[in-house]
Amino acid sequence: MDEEEQTKLIDLLRELVVRLLSQNPQDTTNPNFQNSFRYALRILSSRLTPSIAPDAAAIAESIKRRLATQGNSSDALTFSDLFTKFSSKTGPGSVNNKWAVLYLLKIISDDRKSVKNVISSSNLLPNLGLNESELSNGSRVLNGKEDKKMSWRNNGVLLVNKDPENLRDVAFREYVNLVKEENEVSEEVLVRDVLYCCQGIDGKYAKFDATVDGYVLSDLVKVPRATRVMVRKLCELGWLFRKVKSYISESMDRFPAEDVGTVGQAFCAALQDELTEYYKLLAVLEAQAMNPIPLVSESANSGNYLSLRRLSVWFAEPMVKMRLMAVLVDKCKVLRGGAMAGAIHLHAQHGDQLVHEFMKRLLRRVCSPLFEMVRSWVLEGELEDIYAEFFVVGQPVKAESLWREGYRLHSGMLPSFISQSLAQRILRTGKSINFLRVCCDDRGWADAGMEAATAAGTTTRRGGLGYGETDALESLVIEAAKRIDKHLLDVIYNRYKFKEHCLAIKRYLLLGQGDFVQYLMDIVGPELSEPANTISSFKLAGLLETAIRSSNAQYDDPDILDRLRVKLMPHGTGDRGWDVFSLEYDARVPLDTLFTESVMARYLRIFNFLWKLRRVEHALIGAWKTMKPNCITSHSFTKLQHAVKLQLLSTLRRCQVLWNEMNHFVTNLQYYIMFEVLEVSWSHFSNEMEAAKDLDDLLAAHEKYLHSIFEKSLLGERSQSLYKSLFVLFDLILRFRSHADRLYEGIHELQARTMESSLSSRDKNKSSRQKNDKYTEPGSWLSDGRKAVTQRAGEFLRNMEQELDALAKEYTSLLEGFLAQLPVQQHVDLKFLLFRLDFTEFYSRLHPIV
Amino acid sequence: MDPEAARTARESLDLAFHMSNILDTGLDRHTLSVLIALCDLGVNPEALSAVVKELQRERSPSTPMPTPTSSMP
Numbered sequence: 001m002d003e004e005e006q007t008k009l010i011d012l013l014r015e016l017v018v019r020l021l022s023q024n025p026q027d028t029t030n031p032n033f034q035n036s037f038r039y040a041l042r043i044l045s046s047r048l049t050p051s052i053a054p055d056a057a058a059i060a061e062s063i064k065r066r067l068a069t070q071g072n073s074s075d076a077l078t079f080s081d082l083f084t085k086f087s088s089k090t091g092p093g094s095v096n097n098k099w100a101v102l103y104l105l106k107i108i109s110d111d112r113k114s115v116k117n118v119i120s121s122s123n124l125l126p127n128l129g130l131n132e133s134e135l136s137n138g139s140r141v142l143n144g145k146e147d148k149k150m151s152w153r154n155n156g157v158l159l160v161n162k163d164p165e166n167l168r169d170v171a172f173r174e175y176v177n178l179v180k181e182e183n184e185v186s187e188e189v190l191v192r193d194v195l196y197c198c199q200g201i202d203g204k205y206a207k208f209d210a211t212v213d214g215y216v217l218s219d220l221v222k223v224p225r226a227t228r229v230m231v232r233k234l235c236e237l238g239w240l241f242r243k244v245k246s247y248i249s250e251s252m253d254r255f256p257a258e259d260v261g262t263v264g265q266a267f268c269a270a271l272q273d274e275l276t277e278y279y280k281l282l283a284v285l286e287a288q289a290m291n292p293i294p295l296v297s298e299s300a301n302s303g304n305y306l307s308l309r310r311l312s313v314w315f316a317e318p319m320v321k322m323r324l325m326a327v328l329v330d331k332c333k334v335l336r337g338g339a340m341a342g343a344i345h346l347h348a349q350h351g352d353q354l355v356h357e358f359m360k361r362l363l364r365r366v367c368s369p370l371f372e373m374v375r376s377w378v379l380e381g382e383l384e385d386i387y388a389e390f391f392v393v394g395q396p397v398k399a400e401s402l403w404r405e406g407y408r409l410h411s412g413m414l415p416s417f418i419s420q421s422l423a424q425r426i427l428r429t430g431k432s433i434n435f436l437r438v439c440c441d442d443r444g445w446a447d448a449g450m451e452a453a454t455a456a457g458t459t460t461r462r463g464g465l466g467y468g469e470t471d472a473l474e475s476l477v478i479e480a481a482k483r484i485d486k487h488l489l490d491v492i493y494n495r496y497k498f499k500e501h502c503l504a505i506k507r508y509l510l511l512g513q514g515d516f517v518q519y520l521m522d523i524v525g526p527e528l529s530e531p532a533n534t535i536s537s538f539k540l541a542g543l544l545e546t547a548i549r550s551s552n553a554q555y556d557d558p559d560i561l562d563r564l565r566v567k568l569m570p571h572g573t574g575d576r577g578w579d580v581f582s583l584e585y586d587a588r589v590p591l592d593t594l595f596t597e598s599v600m601a602r603y604l605r606i607f608n609f610l611w612k613l614r615r616v617e618h619a620l621i622g623a624w625k626t627m628k629p630n631c632i633t634s635h636s637f638t639k640l641q642h643a644v645k646l647q648l649l650s651t652l653r654r655c656q657v658l659w660n661e662m663n664h665f666v667t668n669l670q671y672y673i674m675f676e677v678l679e680v681s682w683s684h685f686s687n688e689m690e691a692a693k694d695l696d697d698l699l700a701a702h703e704k705y706l707h708s709i710f711e712k713s714l715l716g717e718r719s720q721s722l723y724k725s726l727f728v729l730f731d732l733i734l735r736f737r738s739h740a741d742r743l744y745e746g747i748h749e750l751q752a753r754t755m756e757s758s759l760s761s762r763d764k765n766k767s768s769r770q771k772n773d774k775y776t777e778p779g780s781w782l783s784d785g786r787k788a789v790t791q792r793a794g795e796f797l798r799n800m801e802q803e804l805d806a807l808a809k810e811y812t813s814l815l816e817g818f819l820a821q822l823p824v825q826q827h828v829d830l831k832f833l834l835f836r837l838d839f840t841e842f843y844s845r846l847h848p849i850v
Numbered sequence: 851m852d853p854e855a856a857r858t859a860r861e862s863l864d865l866a867f868h869m870s871n872i873l874d875t876g877l878d879r880h881t882l883s884v885l886i887a888l889c890d891l892g893v894n895p896e897a898l899s900a901v902v903k904e905l906q907r908e909r910s911p912s913t914p915m916p917t918p919t920s921s922m923p
Contacts, residue, residue, distance in 0.1 A: 005891060012888050013901075019881045020905040040901045044893060063873065075872050082872070086865040092855035095862045100889035105866070107899035109873035112906075 013040055056087060056099035063106050185221055190231060191289050191306050197238035198315075199282060200245060206231055214239050230308050237315055240322040241278070247329040248272055261336045261387035262369035267344070270365035271325055274358075278318055285314060321358055328362075337389025341367050342415035345467075360468060367467035370415070374473065378426055378480045379449040381433030389413060392427050399439050400592040403695065407431050417467070422474055428696060429481040432488045435695070439590035440491050448487045452480035485694035492695070496591055499689065502702075504560040505585050505595075508553070509603050510678055510709075511610045516551035521618045523547060528577030532568070535577045540566045544583075563588070567604075578615060582607055593695075594702055602706055605715055613673065616730045617666050619737040623659060626744045627652075644794050648747070651801045655740055658808050662733050665815065665837060672833045677712040681705050712829050719825055725818045732811055739807060743800045750793045819843055862886075876906070 017037045052059075060083045067076035087098055095101055185205055193203025197215040202208055205221045215235030217228050248268050251260050260268075289306040324347065331343045344366055348359035373390045376382045383394045391414040397406045407427060414423050433449070436442040453476065492498045507513040524543045527535060544566050548554055553561065567584035582604055587595035595603075688701035710716050714723045822834040838844055863883055870877050877885070881902075888898055 009891050012884050016881065016884045017905060019884065020902065036905055043900050044897045079869060079872050082865050082869050086862060089858055089862045091858060094858045095886055095890060097889040100895040101866055101886055104885060104889060104895040104899050105870050105873050105875055107896065108875040108877065108902050111899065111903040112874065112876055
C-alpha cells in the first residue's frame with residue numbers, strides 16, 4: 001500500500017467511524033472517537049486476508065438461498081435481480097471488489113440478526129459474552145469490545161475489574177489468544193487439504209513428504225500438535241490410495257508387454273471398482289465441505305460443517321478397506337494366477353463382517369477367471385491358460401505319455417480354497433477328457449460332461465461358478481469325474497479290450513499257454529543254439545508263426561496274434577541265441593499308456609526268466625528221454641565184462657540220481673512260479689480291474705500286478721543274489737545235460753561196438769540208433785580190438801563218473817546256498833517255495849544248520 | 851471523472867444500497883459508499899464488517915433509539 005492509498009484509507013476510515021458514531025465530523029478530539037478510531041484501525045490491520053475465496057456469484061447465491069429459506073422469496077428474487085444488474089456494471093466508475101461488497105453486506109446483515117438475539121442478555125450481563133458462538137469464534141474483536149465496554153463503563157457506573165468473575169474473563173481471554181496464535185490456518189482449509197490428499201493430490205498446507213513417506217502439514221504452518229497428528233492420521237488414507245492407485249496403473253501399463261495374467265487383470269478391475277466407490281464418497285464429502293458456511297459469524301456451528309473430526313468418522317470405513325487393499329497390493333505384487341487368488345483368500349478369513357463381505361466381493365471378481373478355467377477344463381478338457389496361471393500345467397508330449405506326463409499340478413498356483421484331493425480330481429478329469437480325445441479318438445465324453453453339469457445343477461455356460469461356491473465346484477467336479485472316468489474305462493475295456501490284451505500277455509509273454517510254449521521251444525531250440533549274430537529274426541518270426549498255428553493259440557483273436565512279435569535283444573560276442581531271444585507284445589495307442597516301454601521292459605525281464613526256466617525244464621526232459629532205462633539197453637550190457645558192467649551201472653545210477661534231484665528242484669520252482677506267482681497275481685489283478693474306478697486305479701492295479709510277479713519271481717532288487725545263484729544253478733543243469741548226453745553217446749557207441757559181432761537183427765537196431773545220434777563220432781574205437789574196447793569203455797566211464805561227481809558236488813553246494821538264502825528273503829511267498837522244495841525235510845536233515 | 855463513469859458509480863451505489871436494504875444491514879447510503887470505497891482499496895471485508903458491527907453496537911447502548919440513518923430510504 002503506498003502512501004497515497006494509506007492516507008485515503010485513513011480518511012475513509014475516519015469518515016466511517018464518524019458516520020457510524022453519528023458524531024459531528026469536527027469533533028474528532030472526542031476521546032470516545034479517538035478510541036473507536038484506533039480500535040477500528042487495529043481490527044483492520046489484524047485481518048489481512050479474507051477466509052473465503054473471492055467469488056461474488058457464490059456469495060450472492062448463498063445470500064439468495066438464505067433469503068429464500070427465511071420465507072422472503074420475493075426478497076430473494078429482487079436480490080438476485082439486483083445482483084445481476086450490479087455484477088453487470090463494469091468499466092470505470094464501477095465497483096471493483098464486487099465480491100467484497102457483497103460479502104460485507106452479508107456479514108453485517110448476519111451480525112445484526114445475531115446481535116438482535118443476544119442484545120438483551122449482553123446488556124444485563126456485560127462481563128462476558130458467554131454464548132458459545134462468540135467463544136468459538138474467539139477473535140480479538142471480542143476482547144477489544146469487552147475492553148471498550150469496560151473502559152466505557154468506567155464512567156462511574158461500576159468497576160467490573162474487581163469482580164471475581166473477571167478472573168475467568170482473563171483466563172478465557174488468554175485461552176482465546178492462545179488458540180488464535182496457534183491456529184494460523186482455519187480448520188476448514190485443512191479439511192479441504194485433507195480431502196485433496198486423500199485423492200493423492202498435494203493440498204495447500206498438507207503435502208507429500210518423501211522423507212517421512214506420508215502426507216504431513218508443513219512445519220511452517222502453525223497449528224496445534226493435536227491437529228497436526230489428526231491431519232497426519234487422516235492423510236494415511238491418501239498414502240494408501242497412492243499405493244493402490246500406483247499398483248493398478250503399473251500393472252495396466254505393463255499389461256500388453258508383460259503377462260499380468262487374467263487373474264491379475266481381474267484383481268486390478270476389482271480394485272478399480274472399489275476406488276470408484278471411494279471417489280464417490282470423496283465427491284460427496286467435498287460437496288459437503290464446500291457448502292457455504294458463514295465463517296466469521298457466531299452461527300458457525302451449523303450442521304453440515306465438515307470438521308476434521310467428522311472427517312475422521314467418515315473415513316473410518318474407507319480406511320479399513322483401503323488398508324486391506326494396500327496390504328493385498330503389497331502381497332500380490334510378485335504373485336500371479338492361482339497363487340494370487342490364494343494369497344487374497346488368506347485375507348478373507350476375517351471375523352469382521354465388513355472385511356469379510358469386502359473380501360468376498362473382491363475374491364468373486366478375482367477368482368472368476370480361475371473358476372472359468374476349472375470349468376472348461378473339467379467339462380471340455382480345454383486348458384485356456386495363456387498366462388500360466390492355472391494349477392494344471394500341460395506339456396507337449398507324445399500320445400503314449402500323455403496320461404503320465406502330459407499334465408501335472410502346479411502346487412504354487414493352487415489356491416488354498418481348493419483342496420489337494422479336489423485338485424487331483426480336477427486334474428484327472430481334464431486329463432481323462434484329453435486322453436479320450438487325443439489317444440482314444442473318442443467323442444462320447446462331451447455328453448458325459450453335459451450330463452455331469454446338469455446333475456451337479458450348474459450350467460455349462462461360462463461364469464456359472466464363483467468364489468465361495470466351492471461346494472458347487474466340488475460336486476460339479478465329482479459328477480464330471482465320475483462320468484468321464486466311467487466312460488474312459490468303458491472305452492478302454494470294451495473298445496480297446498484291455499483285459500483281453502492283459503490275458504494275451506499273460507498267456508504268451510508269461511508263458512501261460514503251455515502247448516504253445518512247448519511247440520515254440522521244440523522248433524526254435526536248434527536255431528537258438530547257434531551264436532547270436534548268425535540268427536535271423538525273420539526265420540524266428542516264421543517259427544513263431546508255425547508254433548502258433550500248431551498250438552491252440554491259433555484259435556485266438558487274430559488282432560492279438562498280430563501283435564505278438566519276436567524280438568532279438570542287442571547281443572555281445574559269444575552270446576547264444578538263447579540269450580537274445582524274446583517275445584514282444586505290441587500294445588499300440590492308447591493301451592501303450594498302460595503298457596509303457598518301462599512296463600514292457602519288465603515284462604521282457606519276466607519273460608527271459610521264465611524262458612530260461614522253461615529251457616532248463618525242457619533240457620531236463622530231453623535228458624530224461626535219452627536216459628530212460630529200457631530192456632533193450634540193459635539187455636545189451638549183459639555181454640560186457642563184469643567190472644565194466646558194474647562201473648557202467650554205477651555211473652548210470654549216479655546220473656539218474658543227479659537228474660532226479662535237479663528235476664525235483666526245477667519242477668517245484670516251475671510249479672511255484674506258475675501257480676503261486678503268476679496265477680495268484682493274475683487273480684488279484686482281475687479283481688482290482690473290476691473294482692477300478694478310473695484310469696489311475698487301473699494303472700495302480702497293473703503296477704501292483706507286475707510288482708508282485710517281479711518280487712515273487714526273485715527278479716526284484718532285494719533278491720539279486722538269489723537270482724544270480726539261481727542262474728548259476730540253471731547253467732549247471734544245462735551243463736549236466738550235455739554231460740549226460742555225452743555219457744549216453746559213449747554208452748551207445750560202446751553198445752554198437754559190442755554188437756558188431758552179434759546178430760544181423762541187432763545190426764539193424766544199431767544202425768537206426770546211430771542215425772538218431774547226430775553227435776556221435778564213429779571211428780574212434782573201430783580199429784581197436786575187443787580188449788581195447790573194454791579198456792577204453794572203463795576209462796571213459798571212470799572219467800564220466802568223476803565229472804558227474806564233481807557236477808553233483810557243485811550242484812549240492814549251490815543248491816545249499818540257494819536254499820540257505822531263501823528264508824532270508826522278506827517276501828512271504830518265498831517261504832512256500834522253500835517249504836515245497838524241502839517238503840520231506842531231506843535238505844534240512846542233510847544240513848541241520850540250515 | 852467523466853460523466854459516464856460517474857453515472858455507473860452512482861447506479862452501482864444505488865444497486866448496492868438496494869441490496870443492503872433487502873438484507874437489512876442498517877447502513878445509510880453514505881456509510882455504504884465509504885465502505886465500498888474501502889473495499890475497492892482492498893480492505894478485508896471481514897475486518898470491515900467487524901468494525902461496523904463493533905461501532906454500531908457501541909453506540910446502541912448509549913442511544914437506545916434507532917439510528918436515524920437506518921430509517922432513511
